[in-house]
Amino acid sequence: MEKIPAYKETYWHYQYQLGAHYVIPLLRRWGLEPGGMQVLDIGCAEAGVLYALCEAGAQGVGMEISPSRLFLAKHFTADTRSPLHLIAADIFHLPVKPEHPPFSLILLRDVFEHLPEKEKAFAVLAALMPEGGHLLLTFPPFYSPFGGHQQMLKSFLRRMPYFHAAPGPLWQLIRRFIEKYDANPGFLQEMQKLRNNRISIARIKRLARTHNLVIAGEKYYLSRPSYKLRYGWPVLSAGLLGQIPVIRELFITGAAILLRKQ
Numbered sequence: 001m002e003k004i005p006a007y008k009e010t011y012w013h014y015q016y017q018l019g020a021h022y023v024i025p026l027l028r029r030w031g032l033e034p035g036g037m038q039v040l041d042i043g044c045a046e047a048g049v050l051y052a053l054c055e056a057g058a059q060g061v062g063m064e065i066s067p068s069r070l071f072l073a074k075h076f077t078a079d080t081r082s083p084l085h086l087i088a089a090d091i092f093h094l095p096v097k098p099e100h101p102p103f104s105l106i107l108l109r110d111v112f113e114h115l116p117e118k119e120k121a122f123a124v125l126a127a128l129m130p131e132g133g134h135l136l137l138t139f140p141p142f143y144s145p146f147g148g149h150q151q152m153l154k155s156f157l158r159r160m161p162y163f164h165a166a167p168g169p170l171w172q173l174i175r176r177f178i179e180k181y182d183a184n185p186g187f188l189q190e191m192q193k194l195r196n197n198r199i200s201i202a203r204i205k206r207l208a209r210t211h212n213l214v215i216a217g218e219k220y221y222l223s224r225p226s227y228k229l230r231y232g233w234p235v236l237s238a239g240l241l242g243q244i245p246v247i248r249e250l251f252i253t254g255a256a257i258l259l260r261k262q
Helices: 006-029 048-055 067-076 118-128 168-181 185-196 201-210 225-231 239-243 247-251
Strands: 038-042 059-064 084-088 105-109 134-139 213-223 254-261
Touching: 006 048, 006 067, 006 105, 006 134, 006 213, 006 225, 006 254, 038 048, 048 059, 048 084, 048 105, 059 067, 067 084, 105 118, 118 201, 168 185, 201 213, 201 247, 201 254, 213 225, 213 239, 239 247
Parallel strands: 038 059, 038 105, 059 084, 105 134
Antiparallel strands: 134 254, 213 254
16 A cells, blocks of 8 residues: 555644544534534545544544545544545535435535535535534635635745735736746635635525524634644634624634524
8 A cells, every 4th residue: 555645644633633622622612512423524635523523422424525535534534433434525416315314413624615606505505404403614704814725825925814805907916926936826726716706704694594594603713723733823712803794704714603404
């Protein structure tokens, strides 16, 4: 078997710590105990978060569209004691149907912002949820400092907040700079997709109301947990700032919203 690069293992451990130290405590704070849960993790990547949930007693199904990430997920989760199934699929071509044994929790961790056709995607999620079931979405709002995921670039722009939301003519100038000078110009395609399918807290809440889902928990960060694990920055809750519509879209770097189907 080909040796797994060390940085891939490091990234899996990052996912696992995010699940164990932040996702699970949040769920418990909101009255949800992973033990006995049936979890569907859409866009599970290398499945580190799902592994942590299963280690805490959940049973999980992880879906990932990338073959290479799915391969790594199967490698890293081979020793889990709780049932964990990994399948290749995307949200618009799900192998599970609403009549599937109900999932207690559907999880999209930093996935929903990348999806096109958000109304269609939300309808799919709502159809999969049983009465009393939960959906957890974590995401950086588009208009937040790094809502364009520009930290994935290689030039000085990776440290520059807000430029991803620049108006059209300025954005075209920035695009040309990235194409010519940044060592990761391929990421422009993803940044453009984020611009075309902008997500906000307000939009999530509108979609929830449309599909008869209610807010069961919400948590907003000025500095999100992933920054702590990846960059060593302190985790900072948004506090009162996270309760002010519009303003919070601009200043928080991460949102976690738990929805329940009535």
